[in-house]
Amino acid sequence: xxxxxxxxxxxxxxxxxxxxxxxxxxxxxxxxxxxxxxxxxxxxxxxxxxxxxxxxxxxxxxxxxxxxxxxxxxxxxxxxxxxxxxxxxxxxxxxxxxxxxxxxxxxxxxxxxxxxxxxxxxxxxxxxxxxxxxxxxxxxxxxxxxxxxxxxxxxxxxxxxxxxxxxxxxxxxxxxxx
Amino acid sequence: xxxxxxxxxxxxxxxxxxxxxxxxxxxxxxxxxxxxxxxxxxxxxxxxxxxxxxxxxxxxxxxxxxxxxxxxxxxxxxxxxxxxxxxxxxxxxxxxxxxxxxxxxxxxxxxxxxxxxxxxxxxxxxxxxxxxxxxxxxxxxxxxxxxxxxxxxxxxxxxxxxxxxxxxxxxxxxxxxxxxxxxxxxxxxxxxxxxxxxxxxxxxxxxxxxxxxxxxxxxxxxxxxxxxxxxxxxxxxxxxxxxxxxxxxxxxxxxxxxxxxxxxxxxxxxxxxxxxxxxxxxxxxxxxxxxxxxxxxxxxxxxxxxxxxxxxxxxxxxxxxxxxxxxxxxxxxxxxxxxxxxxxxxxxxxxxxxxxxxxxxxxxxxxxxxxxxxxxxxxxxxxxxxxxxxxxxxxxxxxxxxxxx
Numbered sequence: 001x002x003x004x005x006x007x008x009x010x011x012x013x014x015x016x017x018x019x020x021x022x023x024x025x026x027x028x029x030x031x032x033x034x035x036x037x038x039x040x041x042x043x044x045x046x047x048x049x050x051x052x053x054x055x056x057x058x059x060x061x062x063x064x065x066x067x068x069x070x071x072x073x074x075x076x077x078x079x080x081x082x083x084x085x086x087x088x089x090x091x092x093x094x095x096x097x098x099x100x101x102x103x104x105x106x107x108x109x110x111x112x113x114x115x116x117x118x119x120x121x122x123x124x125x126x127x128x129x130x131x132x133x134x135x136x137x138x139x140x141x142x143x144x145x146x147x148x149x150x151x152x153x154x155x156x157x158x159x160x161x162x163x164x165x166x167x168x169x170x171x172x173x174x175x176x177x178x
Numbered sequence: 179x180x181x182x183x184x185x186x187x188x189x190x191x192x193x194x195x196x197x198x199x200x201x202x203x204x205x206x207x208x209x210x211x212x213x214x215x216x217x218x219x220x221x222x223x224x225x226x227x228x229x230x231x232x233x234x235x236x237x238x239x240x241x242x243x244x245x246x247x248x249x250x251x252x253x254x255x256x257x258x259x260x261x262x263x264x265x266x267x268x269x270x271x272x273x274x275x276x277x278x279x280x281x282x283x284x285x286x287x288x289x290x291x292x293x294x295x296x297x298x299x300x301x302x303x304x305x306x307x308x309x310x311x312x313x314x315x316x317x318x319x320x321x322x323x324x325x326x327x328x329x330x331x332x333x334x335x336x337x338x339x340x341x342x343x344x345x346x347x348x349x350x351x352x353x354x355x356x357x358x359x360x361x362x363x364x365x366x367x368x369x370x371x372x373x374x375x376x377x378x379x380x381x382x383x384x385x386x387x388x389x390x391x392x393x394x395x396x397x398x399x400x401x402x403x404x405x406x407x408x409x410x411x412x413x414x415x416x417x418x419x420x421x422x423x424x425x426x427x428x429x430x431x432x433x434x435x436x437x438x439x440x441x442x443x444x445x446x447x448x449x450x451x452x453x454x455x456x457x458x459x460x461x462x463x464x465x466x467x468x469x470x471x472x473x474x475x476x477x478x479x480x481x482x483x484x485x486x487x488x489x490x491x492x493x494x495x496x497x498x499x500x501x502x503x504x505x506x507x508x509x510x511x512x513x514x515x516x517x518x519x520x521x522x523x524x525x526x527x528x529x530x531x532x533x534x535x536x537x538x539x540x541x542x543x544x545x546x547x548x549x550x551x552x553x554x555x556x557x558x559x560x561x562x563x564x565x566x567x568x569x570x571x572x573x574x575x576x577x578x579x580x581x582x583x
Contacts, residue, residue: 137265
């Protein structure tokens with residue numbers, strides 16, 4: 001059906017990467033100048049996890065030195081700049097996907113991988129990244145993007161290591177994507 | 179910090195609303211860039227679509243040049259903003275964390291931020307990745323006894339590339355921008371070569387190369403490259419413009435006992451402490467790391483010619499009434515310790531009074547800090563508890579065997 005083909009083509013249309021990059025850079029610049037804060041993501045996930053855990057086992061969370069620091073200053077772990085920022089990401093992406101005709105229940109996967117394996121990989125990769133992001137004090141948003149723009153040495157080491165890790169592992173999981 | 183940022187820091191709720199708005203922009207652009215799609219992101223690591231690299235580096239270069247220009251125009255001060263927004267550098271934890279994040283990236287197809295974007299556009303796999311990131315963060319915290327030492331290792335403090343290479347920040351920014359443009363051109367060439375090889379290899383149009391054709395439109399690309407070049411030059415002009423004369427009151431200030439104690443413990447490399455009392459008193463007891471320089475000998479330090487990167491802290495017996503003329507020409511910040519050494523003795527060398535019942539969290543934290551400070555400064559922490567005397571028990575002395583060294 002030509003009509004369906006047209007909607008598919010429309011849903012495949014993304015911004016030119018350089019235009020998107022400059023737009024992203026301007027959002028980041030606004031954040032740095034207006035809020036004196038970089039953009040982040042994994043910090044919010046960490047806070048969600050700790051909140052969920054403290055609902056189940058509050059004493060356990062309070063006794064863990066790494067988790068206890070999150071409620072320092074008397075604020076709830078979710079009462080935090082990054083958490084609100086990531087809520088905004090969720091809304092912004094929702095509006096962008098809806099207006100581009102891409103808001104649809106789907107499972108993005110390569111041609112040679114089954115649905116359960118794809119979901120297992122998504123979960124497993126997420127767990128690895130959760131650990132990695134705590135170790136590095138941030139992820140691609142907080143360290144590579146925000147710290148990179150501020151020319152932090154550690155952030156640049158992190159960014160190069162991300163690409164190194166991706167390329168090193170790519171060969172072993174090629175069946176998932178090609 | 180810019181004036182707006184200071185205002186937002188004072189109005190917490192408004193700041194959170196701004197966070198929501200900034201996040202909205204972040205999420206919107208990420209989605210439109212194609213970062214909500216695992217296949218597009220993973221393609222980066224198979225060379226077929228360098229979208230991730232192009233978007234990330236043009237974003238970094240844009241924000242970096244913008245910050246440099248804002249610094250040059252006097253809207254912000256680069257180093258304080260950089261220290262506030264960027265974390266310390268922990269070399270090895272960050273290198274290993276980055277590597278693992280890359281591994282997780284290619285397995286899941288997302289990074290933590292883009293998984294949120296994917297989930298918002300309806301990807302079930304994106305939701306699974308978010309779940310994974312949450313679980314992974316908690317697992318890390320649970321493994322704290324195992325990983326805590328490594329987590330805190332190789333701490334280098336606030337370290338920026340312009341410190342590492344000892345060149346002015348705007349020049350380094352220009353070099354990074356040029357390097358990025360060079361790498362963009364390389365990425366375009368590589369994609370072109372790989373796409374042609376794929377076509378010659380008889381692979382039919384698989385959608386990825388169609389996306390490539392769109393990227394190949396040369397006009398916006400030239401515009402962006404030209405724009406980056408232009409802004410880089412603007413940044414350089416900002417460097418060439420004469421340094422704004424800094425108002426003297428901003429440079430001369432004072433520091434409280436609490437601030438000094440925290441900085442001496444946490445970031446001693448940002449300070450140079452000069453003890454101006456007479457040599458004998460200073461030799462007996464002083465702020466850790468302080469140099470004993472009686473006022474008459476200040477001239478010999480050549481402070482006017484120092485780099486001025488560290489803040490100079492002056493410690494007198496009590497409050498310093500007048501600043502010695504030799505220090506006013508120091509190019510960096512000059513801070514008088516409020517209360518002088520007498521104040522330090524009362525704050526850091528005397529046990530704090532016991533806490534009243536029902537003290538609030540801030541008072542408790544302050545008390546904990548002061549107790550730890552006193553213990554660290556007076557060596558009481560190291561003193562073992564008095565031995566319990568047990569009747570008829572004499573500790574056995576180990577016989578020394580041989581020489582030993």
